[in-house]
Each structure stands twice: as structure tokens, then as C-alpha cells.
Amino acid sequence: MAQPARDVPISSDSIRLGQFLKYAGMIDSGADAKGVIADGLVRVNDTVEIRRGRQLHHGDTVAFGDEVARVAPDVPEG
Numbered sequence: 001m002a003q004p005a006r007d008v009p010i011s012s013d014s015i016r017l018g019q020f021l022k023y024a025g026m027i028d029s030g031a032d033a034k035g036v037i038a039d040g041l042v043r044v045n046d047t048v049e050i051r052r053g054r055q056l057h058h059g060d061t062v063a064f065g066d067e068v069a070r071v072a073p074d075v076p077e078g
Contacts, residue, residue, distance in 0.1 A: 005061050007072035015071065017044065018052040020062060024069040036064060 008024040015023070018033035021042070027033050036042055037052045043063040044054060056062065060071045 003066055003068055005068040005070040008069045009072045009074040010058075011074040014055045014057050016052065017042065017049060017054040017056055017062065020056055020069070020071065021064065024062070024067075026062070026064045026067050026069065041065075 008020070010020075010023070017037065018030055021027045021033045021036070022030060027036060034052055037050055040048050040050055041064060042049055044056065045061055046063075056071045058071050058073050062069050062071070
């Protein structure tokens with residue numbers, strides 16, 4: 001069963017799926033991202049996604065294996 005989504009802040013308005021998987025620590029490399037996405041093992045907002053370049057925006061959730069991460073805005077401290 002998947003864990004509750006954890007917020008992963010990004011500094012821009014969007015990020016590509018392959019980049020996000022690596023940035024969130026869900027995979028080790030871009031090559032790994034390409035493989036797991038092509039194999040249909042990644043879900044975006046509960047839908048299987050096979051496009052590594054899919055643009056993600058704040059609020060989107062990404063699931064791979066037992067991990068779930070949500071794209072969050074990077075809120076400056078202060």
C-alpha cells in the first residue's frame with residue numbers, strides 16, 4: 001500500500017516527470033526514470049504516465065512503488 005504523499009518543493013512553476021522522480025529521490029538516475037516510466041510503473045494523479053517529459057505542476061502527485069510525492073511550491077523562509 002502506498003504511503004501518504006510527501007511534499008517535494010520545487011523552485012519553478014513546473015518540472016518534467018523524469019526530473020522530478022530523480023529530484024524527489026524516488027529513483028537514482030535519468031536512465032532509471034526512463035525505464036520505469038516506459039514500463040508503466042509511474043502514476044501521475046492516479047493515472048499511469050508513460051511520457052518522461054510530462055510537465056508537472058504544483059499539486060500534482062507522483063507514485064512509484066510504495067512512494068508518493070506531491071509537487072509543492074518552494075516557500076521561502078522568513
